[in-house]
Amino acid sequence: MKRRDLLAALALPPLAALVPGCAQTPALRGTGDLGLVVERAAGSVVVVDTSARAVLGRVGGLGDLSHASAVFSRDGRYAYVFGRDGGLTKVDLLERRIAGRVMQAGNSIGGAISADGTLVAAQNYTPGGIKVFDAATLALVADVPAEVAPGQRSRVVGLVDLPGRRFAYSLFDADAIWITDCSDPAAPKTTKLGGIGRQPYDALVTPDGRHYVAGLFGEDGLALVDLWAEPLRARKVLSGYGRGQEPLPVYKMPHLRGWAVAGRRAYLPAIGRHEVLVVDTESWQEVGRIAVAGQPVFVMARPDGRQVWVNFAVPDYDRVQVIDTLTQQVVQTFSPGKAVLHLEFTPRGDAVWISSRDDHRVSVVDTASFTTLATLAVDSPSGIFFTSRANRLGM
Amino acid sequence: MKRRDLLAALALPPLAALVPGCAQTPALRGTGDLGLVVERAAGSVVVVDTSARAVLGRVGGLGDLSHASAVFSRDGRYAYVFGRDGGLTKVDLLERRIAGRVMQAGNSIGGAISADGTLVAAQNYTPGGIKVFDAATLALVADVPAEVAPGQRSRVVGLVDLPGRRFAYSLFDADAIWITDCSDPAAPKTTKLGGIGRQPYDALVTPDGRHYVAGLFGEDGLALVDLWAEPLRARKVLSGYGRGQEPLPVYKMPHLRGWAVAGRRAYLPAIGRHEVLVVDTESWQEVGRIAVAGQPVFVMARPDGRQVWVNFAVPDYDRVQVIDTLTQQVVQTFSPGKAVLHLEFTPRGDAVWISSRDDHRVSVVDTASFTTLATLAVDSPSGIFFTSRANRLGM
Numbered sequence: 001m002k003r004r005d006l007l008a009a010l011a012l013p014p015l016a017a018l019v020p021g022c023a024q025t026p027a028l029r030g031t032g033d034l035g036l037v038v039e040r041a042a043g044s045v046v047v048v049d050t051s052a053r054a055v056l057g058r059v060g061g062l063g064d065l066s067h068a069s070a071v072f073s074r075d076g077r078y079a080y081v082f083g084r085d086g087g088l089t090k091v092d093l094l095e096r097r098i099a100g101r102v103m104q105a106g107n108s109i110g111g112a113i114s115a116d117g118t119l120v121a122a123q124n125y126t127p128g129g130i131k132v133f134d135a136a137t138l139a140l141v142a143d144v145p146a147e148v149a150p151g152q153r154s155r156v157v158g159l160v161d162l163p164g165r166r167f168a169y170s171l172f173d174a175d176a177i178w179i180t181d182c183s184d185p186a187a188p189k190t191t192k193l194g195g196i197g198r199q200p201y202d203a204l205v206t207p208d209g210r211h212y213v214a215g216l217f218g219e220d221g222l223a224l225v226d227l228w229a230e231p232l233r234a235r236k237v238l239s240g241y242g243r244g245q246e247p248l249p250v251y252k253m254p255h256l257r258g259w260a261v262a263g264r265r266a267y268l269p270a271i272g273r274h275e276v277l278v279v280d281t282e283s284w285q286e287v288g289r290i291a292v293a294g295q296p297v298f299v300m301a302r303p304d305g306r307q308v309w310v311n312f313a314v315p316d317y318d319r320v321q322v323i324d325t326l327t328q329q330v331v332q333t334f335s336p337g338k339a340v341l342h343l344e345f346t347p348r349g350d351a352v353w354i355s356s357r358d359d360h361r362v363s364v365v366d367t368a369s370f371t372t373l374a375t376l377a378v379d380s381p382s383g384i385f386f387t388s389r390a391n392r393l394g395m
Numbered sequence: 396m397k398r399r400d401l402l403a404a405l406a407l408p409p410l411a412a413l414v415p416g417c418a419q420t421p422a423l424r425g426t427g428d429l430g431l432v433v434e435r436a437a438g439s440v441v442v443v444d445t446s447a448r449a450v451l452g453r454v455g456g457l458g459d460l461s462h463a464s465a466v467f468s469r470d471g472r473y474a475y476v477f478g479r480d481g482g483l484t485k486v487d488l489l490e491r492r493i494a495g496r497v498m499q500a501g502n503s504i505g506g507a508i509s510a511d512g513t514l515v516a517a518q519n520y521t522p523g524g525i526k527v528f529d530a531a532t533l534a535l536v537a538d539v540p541a542e543v544a545p546g547q548r549s550r551v552v553g554l555v556d557l558p559g560r561r562f563a564y565s566l567f568d569a570d571a572i573w574i575t576d577c578s579d580p581a582a583p584k585t586t587k588l589g590g591i592g593r594q595p596y597d598a599l600v601t602p603d604g605r606h607y608v609a610g611l612f613g614e615d616g617l618a619l620v621d622l623w624a625e626p627l628r629a630r631k632v633l634s635g636y637g638r639g640q641e642p643l644p645v646y647k648m649p650h651l652r653g654w655a656v657a658g659r660r661a662y663l664p665a666i667g668r669h670e671v672l673v674v675d676t677e678s679w680q681e682v683g684r685i686a687v688a689g690q691p692v693f694v695m696a697r698p699d700g701r702q703v704w705v706n707f708a709v710p711d712y713d714r715v716q717v718i719d720t721l722t723q724q725v726v727q728t729f730s731p732g733k734a735v736l737h738l739e740f741t742p743r744g745d746a747v748w749i750s751s752r753d754d755h756r757v758s759v760v761d762t763a764s765f766t767t768l769a770t771l772a773v774d775s776p777s778g779i780f781f782t783s784r785a786n787r788l789g790m
Binding site: 025026028029030031032033050051072073074075076077078093094095115116117163164208209210228262263264282303304305306326347348349350351368387388390391392393 | 420421423424425426427428445446467468469470471472473488489490510511512558559603604605623657658659677698699700701721742743744745746763782783785786787788
């Protein structure tokens with residue numbers, strides 16, 4: 001019997017199928033240019049390649065993604081997607097499948113990953129508090145209820161990572177900012193700052209990890225904590241800024257995480273007004289206002305800080321404007337599509353990806369020429385997140 | 396004949412070897428936590444994993460790596476290693492093999508990659524000029540000789556990437572700074588700034604891509620170009636800084652690329668003196684000096700800017716010092732090993748990797764506690780480069 005016939009007689013399955021880990025293995029590739037776009041309505045994400053400007057595939061079954069966000073493992077292979085329904089899903093961007101999933105709360109509003117990449121934390125409305133998971137296994141390693149009185153918990157907002165396995169967050173119902181150190185996850189230590197101002201509704205940390213800033217819903221102004229100072233304390237800044245005394249209708253609360261810090265200035269969405277506020281980050285005083293085309297939602301700096309891009313609430317949400325930070329002027333206004341929900345810059349800022357929910361389109365725009373480099377078909381796209389976030393503080 | 400016996404009779408090679416692209420394919424993994432360490436004496440690099448804090452493998456045959464540096468493809472899979480002998484080697488970090496190599500000059504001193512990741516540029520002493528290569532194929536796409544008189548070329552130093560396929564560099568022998576726009580690589584356009592000061596010997600661009608700063612060997616001071624201003628011009632700053640009138644012996648010229656920018660301050664190695672200079676990056680005036688343990692070589696900021704780490708020239712090159720930028724005090728002094736040549740921070744700054752050439756060791760140190768987390772055996776290690784550099788301007 002000839003060798004060829006022997007092989008035929010054996011009716012061998014395709015060779016690749018016999019080799020563990022080979023047959024279904026996608027081609028080897030880097031992960032530095034990967035990302036995902038949330039398909040808000042379908043409960044799925046598409047994995048994208050920012051070099052090819054293309055959709056690589058889709059991963060479904062992620063639950064309610066109506067206010068979803070994502071963080072990334074430090075190797076860039078996995079995304080952790082936080083769903084509104086409390087689902088936390090670990091998505092393998094290379095194999096494009098769900099690598100793990102837990103229902104960790106009833107109502108959740110995002111999360112963070114520790115600076116060393118070992119811990120993933122979720123901020124929850126119901127039950128109020130944060131939960132911390134092993135980034136590899138999604139096993140629960142710490143549970144910090146935001147208990148403000150016996151049996152009474154606060155909703156948690158504005159969760160960010162700080163250096164050293166620490167997380168900062170705000171308690172909407174308790175006028176507090178808490179900082180939890182999970183160096184030993186079995187015994188988390190929480191520093192509690194009370195009386196920081198009424199109803200913190202969102203927050204951010206500056207790119208250097210120094211200043212934690214919470215927006216206040218219940219009064220004018222913002223609460224600021226200098227995380228490099230000892231002892232930690234919150235102080236009130238920008239008393240003219242806040243929502244409290246604001247008579248104008250607010251169509252959508254701005255996202256504080258979208259705040260742009262460029263050089264020593266921060267660019268903030270005014271609440272209710274068609275303005276972007278300019279703030280000096282040393283004095284935390286307002287130093288200017290820039291008129292824009294609507295109520296700003298996201299105000300985001302290109303990574304080099306030379307430009308700030310702005311999208312808007314209803315009814316101006318088909319538009320995007322670009323501010324030149326050197327001249328403080330709007331230098332570009334355009335309409336990439338209906339219902340612009342989010343923007344994400346490529347790591348070095350040569351391009352920006354923009355989601356237009358109601359046109360089911362993501363546009364890739366050159367930030368120097370403002371030409372559209374590509375458009376991608378995505379079902380009701382909302383948040384766009386690139387793996388380069390793994391390398392940045394407070395993302 | 397039983398199936399098992401049939402298989403034995405066939406003396407099949409390992410199944411994996413029969414499947415194209417499988418047998419030699421390493422396991423699928425992300426590239427966000429990869430990097431390389433140059434083995435200066437052996438002409439090789441080791442590929443490292445910053446999550447496992449381990450050496451994954453070695454790639455040899457890279458030529459003279461006595462002053463080698465590296466940049467990374469935007470997907471994080473490939474390193475471009477610039478050798479002193481003019482060799483440009485593309486290393487596949489996943490497969491741990493040479494993916495391409497060209498001898499592009501006789502004497503070279505480093506390179507850069509364009510913001511969009513498509514072009515790799517090398518700066519050359521002999522013949523003087525820059526050469527630009529297709530990042531995918533290493534095909535030469537542009538050659539810009541630094542011709543300063545008929546038949547006379549300058550050595551090129553201080554090459555950095557700028558936004559928009561542009562590169563800035565300095566001409567040591569022509570007292571000039573050139574900026575070449577390779578938007579159309581077939582027709583590069585070069586802006587030439589002359590009379591910038593005598594003998595620029597190295598340069599950097601600030602992390603926001605705005606200021607290009609060249610150190611001067613032939614006179615006191617530095618040449619500064621504000622790349623956001625029109626028209627471009629160079630001006631002299633820090634006239635007390637330079638090498639020109641310096642009577643002290645200089646054991647090793649500091650690396651300007653190592654300069655730390657933290658907040659609005661830059662920390663610079665003093666030349667010849669046991670000091671780190673503190674400079675305000677708005678006025679470009681000196682605002683302080685910090686006494687350190689020797690002549691500083693690299694002065695590098697932790698990514699959050701809270702700490703600045705310093706290594707030293709002979710005879711103090713076994714030591715490392717850490718400056719707290721809030722208090723401007725040295726807060727730590729230690730000796731990780733003999734002949735500390737380079738430092739590299741993990742992307743979010745939780746750890747730093749330090750090469751000790753004469754102890755053939757790389758130490759991984761926790762930047763909060765200063766404890767040594769791991770030591771790796773590496774042959775005469777010099778430069779350490781992590782893939783996160785792909786996401787940053789001017790690296």
